[in-house]
Amino acid sequence: MSNSSARRAAPAPPPPVQSAKDTERENARTLSGLRRLGGPWLWLAMGAPLLGGILLVVQAWTLAAIVGEVIQQGADINALTPAIVIVLILLLARAALAAIGDRAGTAASEAIKSSVRQMLFAQLLARSPRAARQPPSGAASSAIIDQVEALDGFFARYMPAMVQAGFLPLAFGAFILPLDWLAGLLFLVTAPLIPVFMALVGWGAQHASDRQARALSLLNGRFADRLRGLTTLKLFGQAEAEIAGIVAASDELRHRTLRVLRIAFLSSAVLEFFAALGVAGIALYVGLTFIDFLHLRSTPLTLELGLFLLLMAPEVYNPLRLLAAHYHDRAAAKAAIGEIETQLGHMPTDLVSLAPAAPSGNAGALGLTLSNFTLRTPDHARIILNNASLNIAAGDTVAIVGQSGIGKSSLLETIVRLRTHEGQIILGEQALADWPEADLRQRVAMLGQKPRVFAGSIADNIALACPDASAADIRSAAERAQVTAFADSLPEGLDTVLGEGGLGLSGGQAQRIALARIFLRDPGMILLDEPTAHLDAALEQVVLDALLAFARGRTLIIATHSLAVAARMGHAYRIAGESLLATPVRASSSRSVA
Numbered sequence: 001m002s003n004s005s006a007r008r009a010a011p012a013p014p015p016p017v018q019s020a021k022d023t024e025r026e027n028a029r030t031l032s033g034l035r036r037l038g039g040p041w042l043w044l045a046m047g048a049p050l051l052g053g054i055l056l057v058v059q060a061w062t063l064a065a066i067v068g069e070v071i072q073q074g075a076d077i078n079a080l081t082p083a084i085v086i087v088l089i090l091l092l093a094r095a096a097l098a099a100i101g102d103r104a105g106t107a108a109s110e111a112i113k114s115s116v117r118q119m120l121f122a123q124l125l126a127r128s129p130r131a132a133r134q135p136p137s138g139a140a141s142s143a144i145i146d147q148v149e150a151l152d153g154f155f156a157r158y159m160p161a162m163v164q165a166g167f168l169p170l171a172f173g174a175f176i177l178p179l180d181w182l183a184g185l186l187f188l189v190t191a192p193l194i195p196v197f198m199a200l201v202g203w204g205a206q207h208a209s210d211r212q213a214r215a216l217s218l219l220n221g222r223f224a225d226r227l228r229g230l231t232t233l234k235l236f237g238q239a240e241a242e243i244a245g246i247v248a249a250s251d252e253l254r255h256r257t258l259r260v261l262r263i264a265f266l267s268s269a270v271l272e273f274f275a276a277l278g279v280a281g282i283a284l285y286v287g288l289t290f291i292d293f294l295h296l297r298s299t300p301l302t303l304e305l306g307l308f309l310l311l312m313a314p315e316v317y318n319p320l321r322l323l324a325a326h327y328h329d330r331a332a333a334k335a336a337i338g339e340i341e342t343q344l345g346h347m348p349t350d351l352v353s354l355a356p357a358a359p360s361g362n363a364g365a366l367g368l369t370l371s372n373f374t375l376r377t378p379d380h381a382r383i384i385l386n387n388a389s390l391n392i393a394a395g396d397t398v399a400i401v402g403q404s405g406i407g408k409s410s411l412l413e414t415i416v417r418l419r420t421h422e423g424q425i426i427l428g429e430q431a432l433a434d435w436p437e438a439d440l441r442q443r444v445a446m447l448g449q450k451p452r453v454f455a456g457s458i459a460d461n462i463a464l465a466c467p468d469a470s471a472a473d474i475r476s477a478a479e480r481a482q483v484t485a486f487a488d489s490l491p492e493g494l495d496t497v498l499g500e501g502g503l504g505l506s507g508g509q510a511q512r513i514a515l516a517r518i519f520l521r522d523p524g525m526i527l528l529d530e531p532t533a534h535l536d537a538a539l540e541q542v543v544l545d546a547l548l549a550f551a552r553g554r555t556l557i558i559a560t561h562s563l564a565v566a567a568r569m570g571h572a573y574r575i576a577g578e579s580l581l582a583t584p585v586r587a588s589s590s591r592s593v594a
C-alpha cells in the first residue's frame with residue numbers, strides 16, 4: 001500500500017468538541033489573521049483617521065483662540081487672517097484624510113474578500129468532488145459569495161473605527177487633563193465606560209448574528225437546490241409546497257435580520273445617551289464656571305479654553321459613536337467565518353495560485369497496473385474491491401462490466417484521482433499519486449456518466465475541452481461524436497444556444513456533445529463511463545467506430561452495461577464479489593451485459 005494513499009484513505013479523527021466560547025474566540029482569531037491580506041491599505045485606513053484626530057485638536061485650539069481674541073480683545077480681522085487660513089487648511093486636510101481613510105478601507109476589504117474567495121475556491125477544487133460530506137452547491141456558493149461579503153463591514157469600517165475608538169478619546173482626554181483636570185477626568189472616565197455598556201447590550205449580538213448567518217445559508221442552499229430540480233418538483237406536484245418552504249425560510253431570515261438590527265440600534269442608542277450625557281456635563285461645567293457658580297479651578301477659566309473644551313466634547317465621543325454604528329459588523333463577520341467553516345472546513349491561510357501549471361507535453365498510450373488495490377464507497381460503509389489486481393497494457397481497449405451499483409464508475413473515478421483508495425495504482429511509468437495535476441488532466445481524458453452541459457452554445461460546450469480549438473477542430477469533433485447529425489438541422493447549427501444542464505436537448509444529444517469533447521483532446525488514456533447509454537443500437541455502433549478509430553495508439557477503458565460495446569473491446573473485466581475478474585464477452589444482439 002502506498003503511504004500517501006493509505007494516509008488519504010484513513011478516516012479522519014473526530015474533531016475535538018469545542019464550546020461556543022472557544023468557537024467564537026477561534027473565529028475572532030481567524031478574522032484577525034485575515035488582516036494581513038489587506039496589506040498597506042488596511043494600515044492606511046486605520047492611520048488616516050488618527051492623523052485626522054491630531055489635526056482636529058490643532059483646529060479646535062486655533063478656532064477657540066480666534067473666537068476668544070475677537071470677542072475678548074476685539075482683535076482686528078486682518079491680524080487673524082493667517083489663523084483663519086490655517087483653520088480652513090486644517091478643515092480641508094481632515095476632509096481629505098477622511099476620504100483617503102474611507103477609500104483605503106474599501107480597497108483593503110475588497111483585497112481581503114477577493115483573496116479569501118480565491119483561497120476557498122482553491123480549497124474546494126483541491127478536495128475530491130466525490131468526497132463524502134461535500135457541501136451542497138447552494139450552501140458552498142452562499143459561503144463563498146454571501147458570507148465572504150459579510151466580512152466587508154468588519155475590515156472596511158469596524159477595524160478603522162475600533163482603532164480610532166481605542167486611541168483618540170484617551171489621547172484627547174490626556175491632552176485636556178493638564179489644561180482642565182475636571183474636564184479631562186470626565187472624558188477619561190466616561191469614554192471607557194461607554195464600550196463597557198455597549199458590550200453588555202451587545203452580548204446577544206453574536207448569538208443573533210450566528211443565527212442570521214445560518215438562516216441566510218439555509219435559504220441560499222435550499223433555493224439553489226430547488227431551482228435545479230424545478231421540473232421534478234412540478235411533476236410530483238410539490239412546486240407549491242416548496243414555495244411555502246422557501247417563504248418560511250425567507251421569513252425566518254427576516255426575523256433573524258430584524259433581531260440583529262434591533263441589537264445594533266439598541267447599542268447605538270445606549271452610546272448616544274452616554275455621549276449626550278458627557279457633552280451636557282462639559283457644557284454645564286463650562287457654563288457654571290463662567291457665571292461663577294462653580295469654583296473648581298485654581299485659575300480662572302479663559303474664554304479660549306472654555307470654547308476649546310466645548311468644541312472638543314462631542315469630538316471625544318465621536319470615535320465611540322462610530323464604533324457603535326459598526327459594532328454589529330464584527331458579530332456579523334465572526335458569524336460569517338463560523339458559517340464558512342461549517343460549510344467548507346477550516347479557513348485556509350495561504351493564497352494559492354489558481355493558474356494551472358503547464359503540462360509537460362508527453363505523448364503515447366498509457367498502461368495501468370493496480371496491485372493490492374482496495375476501494376471503498378466514500379462513506380467507507382462498503383468495500384467495492386478488496387485487494388484486487390489489474391494489468392492493462394498501453395494501447396489496449398478494455399470493457400469494465402458488472403451489476404448496477406457494483407462500482408464501475410467508482411473505479412474509473414479512482415483512476416483519475418477523484419476518489420481515495422488503498423494499494424498501488426501505476427499509470428504509465430509512475431504512481432498515480434506522483435502525477436502532477438496538470439499532466440494527469442492532459443494525458444487522461446474522462447467522460448463521466450452524467451456529464452454537465454453548460455448554458456451556452458453547442459460549440460462552446462464542446463470547446464470546453466480545449467478552449468483554443470479552431471472552429472474546424474470543433475466541427476470535426478462534433479462530426480465524430482454524431483453531434484452534427486442533429487445540430488445541422490437546427491437554425492443556428494453548432495452555434496445554437498443551450499439552456500443550463502443541456503435544456504432543450506434529448507439525453508442522447510447531450511451525451512454526444514459531451515463525447516465530442518474527448519475528440520478535441522490528445523490523451524494517452526481515455527476513460528468512458530456508459531458513453532452510449534442513451535443511444536440507439538445503430539448510433540451506438542457508429543459512435544463506437546469513431547471512438548475505436550480515435551483510440552488507436554491510446555488506451556481505452558469503457559464502463560458499460562452494453563454487450564455490444566463490451567464485445568468490441570480487446571479485453572473485458574467484471575466487478576463481482578469485491579473482485580475484478582477477466583471475463584469473456586460474446587457478440588450478441590442483446591444490448592445488456594449485466
Ligand SMILES: Nc1ncnc2c1ncn2[C@@H]1O[C@H](COP(=O)(O)OP(=O)(O)OP(=O)(O)O)[C@@H](O)[C@H]1O
Binds near residue numbers: 130378384405
Ligand atoms: N457519496 C457516496 N456515499 C456513499 N456511497 C456511495 C457514494 N457514491 C457512490 N456510493 C456507492 O458506491 C457504489 C458504487 O457506485 P458506482 O456509481 O461506482 O456503481 P456503478 O457500477 O457505476 O453503477 P451503475 O452501473 O448503476 O452506474 C454504489 O453502491 C453507491 O451506492
